[in-house]
Amino acid sequence: MKNTKLITYALVVLFIGSAAAAFYFYNQYTAIKDNPQRVAQADAKALVTKLGRLIVLPEGEEPTVATVSDPEALKDQPFFANAQKGFRVFIYTNAKKAILYDPVANKIVEVAPINIGAPATPAPAAPAPKK
Helix, strand or coil, X not given: CHHHHHHHHHHHHHHHHHHHHHHHHHHHHHHHHHCHHHHHHHHHHHHHHHHHCCXXXXXXXXXXXXXXXXXXXXXXXXXXXXXXXXXEEEEECCCCEEEEEECCCCEEEEEEECCCCCCCCCCCCCCCCCC
């Protein structure tokens, strides 16, 4: 009799715990499905916080964050010479700064100035008037 009550109690607790976990994960799945960018933004914000502990970051600007997926394709660029798959690139367009970050080792690999956009070409000079 005592064992039956104990087994029943354990099954009820297990059922309630499983139902609560299923509800939680279903809500998380629905939130991600409704707004997939939210997860990426939260991940980028967490990485910016970690990076901010290592270097002074530009204030008042949210960076564009990218992940290095094919370092071999980038080897000809000096900024990516030491890049590995999974490294993160933070691009601050207003501050004109790029940061290559290794999230596993929590180290800054490279910092470089960037030049975004085509350089302005001067207008051709008008010919001198004939006299």
